[in-house]
Structure formats: C-alpha cells, structure tokens
Amino acid sequence: MQAVASFTIQVLVAQTLGFDGLGAFAIVYGTMQIVSAVTGGFVGDSYVVLDRHDRRIRSALEQFALAIPVGVGLIAAIVFSATGLTDVLETIAVAFAMSLFAIEELVRRMLMASLAFWRVVAVDAIAFAGALGVVAAMWLWSAPTLLGFLAAVAVGQLLGTIAGLLLLPSDERRVVPFVRGGYRAVLRYGGWRASQQVLRPAMLTAIRVVVTLAASLAAVGMIEAARTYVAPATLVVSGLGSFLFVHFAQDHDSTLAGKLRSADRAVFALVGLIVVVGAVLLVALPWLGPLLFGEPLDVVAVIGWIAFSTSIAAVAPYGALASVAGKQGPVFAIRSADTALAVVASTVLLLAGGDPAYVPAVIAVAPILGGIAVRSALLVPLARREAREAAEPNEERPA
Incomplete structure (x- = not known):
C-alpha cells in the first residue's frame, strides 16, 4: 500500500509538472524519507527493541519523537529555501510535510511493534486517500503545482497519523509524564539505528544533487x-x-x-x-x-x-x-x-x-x-x- 501511494503521487507529479518538476519533487521527497528514516531508526527501532514499558525509556522516546521530526524538518526546509529550490509557501509546506511524514512513520513502527501489520496497511491506505483527495481538489480548483503536491503529502500523513493513533492498542497509546533519564539507552541504540537507516535515502538524495549539478x-x-x-x-x-x-x-x-x-x-x-x-x-x-x-x-x-x-x-x-x-x-x-x-x-x-x-x-x-x-x-x-x-x-x- 505504501508502494502504491508513493508510486501514484510521483506518477501524477511527472504527468503534470514534467521531468523538471519531478526532479525537484524527488529531491524534496527524498529528504522527507531521510527525516523519516532518522525518526524511525532512532525512536521507532528503539521502541521495538528497548523496554518501552519502563517509564524513563518511554518518556525519553516521547521527547525524541517530537524533537527530531520538528527540528530536522525545520532545518531541511530552511536549507531548501536558502538554495532557492522552494519559495516561501513551499518552504512552509515542506516543514509541515517532513515533520508529519516522520511522525506517521513512527506511528507505523508502533503498530509493527504490536505485530498489527494489517492496521499498518489501513493507515497507509488512509494516508493515500487523503493525499489523493488534496490532489483532486487541486486539479478542480487550480493548476497542479509543487506546493499542491507538498500539501497533499502533508494532509495525507496527518490523516494517517490520526488513524494510526486510534488503531494502536490502548496500552501502546499510554503517554507518561516527563521524567528525566532513559536518554543514554535510547541514544546508545537509537543513534546507531538512525545512522544506519538514513544511509540509503541520504545516498539517493546526494546522487540526485550530483546529477543536478553535473x-x-x-x-x-x-x-x-x-x-x-x-x-x-x-x-x-x-x-x-x-x-x-x-x-x-x-x-x-x-x-x-x-x-x-x-x-x-x-x-x-x-x-x-x-x-x-x-x-x-x-x-x-x-x-x-x-x-x-x-x-x-x-x-x-x-x-x-x-x-x-x-x-x-x-x-x-x-x-x-x-x-x-x-x-x-x-x-x-x-x-x-x-x-x-x-x-x-x-x-x-x-x-x-x-x-x-x-x-x-x-x-x-x-x-x-x-x-x-x-x-x-x-x-x-x-x-x-x-x-x-x-x-x-x-x-x-x-x-
């Protein structure tokens, strides 16, 4: 389902914006995957392997789950704006889309940790439907643009995140109050996993940039x-x-x-x-x-x-x-x-x-x-x- 969603959105970009538009979208979308990989590796894999029922571990995971997507998403959006790849509105859309893309991936990992894989499929389907709805509205009311496709990704990921949270088992939705501690364990394991997960999308993004320059x-x-x-x-x-x-x-x-x-x-x-x-x-x-x-x-x-x-x-x-x-x-x-x-x-x-x-x-x-x-x-x-x-x-x- 995730493959179908990604495939369809990029085909629509190519059909409406041409290969130039697809090239720009690919760089932005590839960076979204990097942010998602960092969050999924650092927080999601730690959630699976470490003792997530320990209050300190769970609190640390909650804090990283918010800080990493928002912080890295903002940094990436600023870089895109500074290089001229996106304008002001597109930069705002990039920041939201990247953060939500990473948070939705984290919710998917939480469902996977409960072995609820069919619920993951449902989450992906809802995210896909939401993105297609925005694309359809864009076609009806205006010409397709990069901003519209970024907004479609953001809305789809938001709907997928909400659906995923509702589909989580009740004990997995538990939020513990802020407590200190647990950071070292998460950093020790999640840091390596995030670094490993980010390699492939980072490689693809680097190659896209090299091809653009060459x-x-x-x-x-x-x-x-x-x-x-x-x-x-x-x-x-x-x-x-x-x-x-x-x-x-x-x-x-x-x-x-x-x-x-x-x-x-x-x-x-x-x-x-x-x-x-x-x-x-x-x-x-x-x-x-x-x-x-x-x-x-x-x-x-x-x-x-x-x-x-x-x-x-x-x-x-x-x-x-x-x-x-x-x-x-x-x-x-x-x-x-x-x-x-x-x-x-x-x-x-x-x-x-x-x-x-x-x-x-x-x-x-x-x-x-x-x-x-x-x-x-x-x-x-x-x-x-x-x-x-x-x-x-x-x-x-x-x-």
Whole structure:
C-alpha cells in the first residue's frame, strides 16, 4: 500500500509538472524519507527493541519523537529555501510535510511493534486517500503545482497519523509524564539505528544533487521516473525488511544460527521476487512507461534500478538480524563504506561524462558487497561463537 501511494503521487507529479518538476519533487521527497528514516531508526527501532514499558525509556522516546521530526524538518526546509529550490509557501509546506511524514512513520513502527501489520496497511491506505483527495481538489480548483503536491503529502500523513493513533492498542497509546533519564539507552541504540537507516535515502538524495549539478533537473527527473517505475518492488523489500526486524527482535527462542538460516531463506525469496517482478516490468515497459509518465522511459535506467532493488533484497535481512543481535555499530560502519563507495562511483561516472542513466546500475554493486561483509564478517562468527558457548559444559572451570 505504501508502494502504491508513493508510486501514484510521483506518477501524477511527472504527468503534470514534467521531468523538471519531478526532479525537484524527488529531491524534496527524498529528504522527507531521510527525516523519516532518522525518526524511525532512532525512536521507532528503539521502541521495538528497548523496554518501552519502563517509564524513563518511554518518556525519553516521547521527547525524541517530537524533537527530531520538528527540528530536522525545520532545518531541511530552511536549507531548501536558502538554495532557492522552494519559495516561501513551499518552504512552509515542506516543514509541515517532513515533520508529519516522520511522525506517521513512527506511528507505523508502533503498530509493527504490536505485530498489527494489517492496521499498518489501513493507515497507509488512509494516508493515500487523503493525499489523493488534496490532489483532486487541486486539479478542480487550480493548476497542479509543487506546493499542491507538498500539501497533499502533508494532509495525507496527518490523516494517517490520526488513524494510526486510534488503531494502536490502548496500552501502546499510554503517554507518561516527563521524567528525566532513559536518554543514554535510547541514544546508545537509537543513534546507531538512525545512522544506519538514513544511509540509503541520504545516498539517493546526494546522487540526485550530483546529477543536478553535473547534468540537469530533467536528468534527475528521467532517473527518478525510472526509479518510480521500479519503486513498488523496492518498497516491498523495505516493508519485508521492517517485518523481519520486528520478527527477529521478538524471537527469543531461536538461536542466532537458526535466525541466520531464516535470513538466508528470506534473501533467496526476496531476490527471486524482484527478478520475477523486474522481468514483468521490463516486458511491460514499452507501453506502460509512456502511459504512466507521458513519454518513454530509459531502458538502461530501469534495468539499473531493478539491479539496485535486487541488491537491496540481498542485504536487508542480514542488516536487520545483525542490528537485533547488537551489532548495530559494525553494521553502520559497513553500510557507511558501501554508501560512500556508491556515491563516489556515481560521481566519477558523471564527471567522466558518462550517461546519467547508468547511475542506478553503478550504485547497485556496493550494497551487495556490504551484505556479504555483514553476513561473513559479523553474523557467521557470532553464530559460531554462540554455538560454541552453548556446547561448553556449564560447570565452573578452575581458575
């Protein structure tokens, strides 16, 4: 449902504002995803893993849940205004949309922590319907604009947040009074998770900026149209990654080796799914691309994004398991390295005069290397150590 919503909104932007408008919207929307990733990783994942029923932990989570979306959203909006990407009204809309986008994601994580995944679907559907309502009103009363689409995102996320709060179990809606303490525990875990979650959207936003500087907003729009065409497959992988994170966190009975086997099976299933969906998308591209975006899409860019989605599918389960196993710091280090490699490789390609359409394929290589490193350097040794410790006799050894 989230994939359908994101896909539809970006298709409508491309249809009405052209590739230039889609390029500008993609940069803003990508930044929204960064703010959402920071909040979801820092607060949402801490909510799942830490003891959220502890008053100090819960109070700290509540404070961060308000401070991060509002603060980071305002900073991002000011940056956009200073660079001239948005005017005054658009800047105000960006601030609201970014904050609400992050808060709605946090409410979704709270529902996931209760394993209420169908309620998450309902929240996404309500947010989607609200955004479409604003878009329809914009079409009826005025010409489509970037401001209108930003307002649509903000209204949709507000409605989704309200619906999510109403759908939460009563004990999860509990708000504790302000108390001190709990910050260190949240910072220690949530800081790593937020840093890890922000890497991929930050990489995509950085690449959009590089393409804008090296080519044009139209080139960003061309790449973004191809990414939007493949986005449902990518978001399905992200959604299943979120499910696996919650599943691994709440599975206290299985050994790490057993969870690693589950992660292996998930990787094979996800990669197979992306390959099948990618093949269908390629077959439908000659007629579906122009139908959705008003002009043909670049085949090379579409193939590149399918490859990128496949690489994410090969990484996400291992990253989720390693983070649950307490290796969020090393995971962040590995993910930072592969993210930097992707940005550098794409920048070198563009500075050398390469076609921007090849950027998605170039950045698809780095995540696979990162996934191999997480599995072989973190999870396998950890599982072996756990197995050795379990096999050792429980008798005390002489000093």
